Amino acid sequence: MADSAFFCTLTHEALLAVRGIDASKFLQGQVTCNLNYLEPHTSSLGARCTPKGRMLSSFRILAEGDGYLLAMASELLDAQLAELKKYAAFSKSTLSDESAAWVRYGLSGGDGALVSLGLDLPQTANTVARHNGLLAVRLSDDRAELWAPAAEAETLHKRLAAQLREAPLNDWLLGQIRAGIGQVFAATREQLIPQMINLQALGGVSFKKGCYTGQEIVARMQYLGKLKRRLYRLSLDPAPPAVGATLFSPVHGSSVGEIVLAAQSESGSEVLAVLQEDAASDGRIHLDSLDGPLLHLLELPYELDSDREIQR
DSSP: OTTSOEEEEOTTEEEEEEESTTHHHHHHTTBSSOGGGOOTTBEEEEEEEOTTSOEEEEEEEEEETTEEEEEEEHHHHHHHHHHHHHHGGGSSOEEEEOGGGEEEEEEESOHHHHHHTTOOOOSSTTBEEEETTEEEEEOSSSEEEEEEEGGGHHHHHHHHHTTSEEOOHHHHHHHHHHTTOOOOOGGGTTTOOGGGGTGGGGTOOOSSSOOOTTHHHHHHHHHHOOOOEEEEEEEESSSOOOTTOEEEETTTTEEEEEEEEEEEETTEEEEEEEEEHHHHHHOOEEESSTTSOEEEEEOOSSOOOHHHHTTO
16 A cells, blocks of 8 residues: 555645735744744644644645745645734735645655656655645655645646556555644644644654744653653554544543544554543553554654754
């Protein structure tokens, strides 16, 4: 499945555009990542939070034209656009849904296809290559995203299909799970702080940028070390559970977490889930109830390092 080279269309996400001379200043006070680190050849993960530090959305952001594009779960875009427009009323910036103006593909093992399009993408995570209006974004594993004007969708699809297997979106999500990259969807909106999906370990939270909405809570969790729930990767035999599905453990006899992302694997399903640490240490994690299917802990491809994380 996700182990062979393939491409797929990223139909599950939409693009929010923030443009204008105040775009950077406006977003800097709204999101967890530091826009001062963004250059034409870099991108970043990030999140937007409530004043209590709960994520309203998570996204990948990059500079484009006179502003920025944020790729996030499609089901979150309308609410985020409406909320951000209220804050932007006195800012020289404009916000819009540019989803229809772009097409985005996910590529696994597809560097050769990118090169054929004139995109020589470095292996370093979060780098961006640009050529003739096309954008390629390196993720934290060997995968990449290809962003292009919608008018080129048919031509690009044919060129990619000539070199790579076209796969279902599930294969892309399985790769995301194995890369340990959590994401906010409607079912988990306002439930999780950024560290619960390890966003700080993936460069999506800056602890040096200054104030943004929810910054005090996010920083307190990092410096005081009081976080008791974080992201884990697990497997189970049944079909993929729904995002937001509840997990239980006999350690508490009650809910100890929820599914963040799920996909079908070669032998069942794999998920990313936010769990209480003591329940994860015990290992007896069940889906939906204490009598539900048992989940098995798997490794993540990175380690948490609070000293390194606060240097951003």
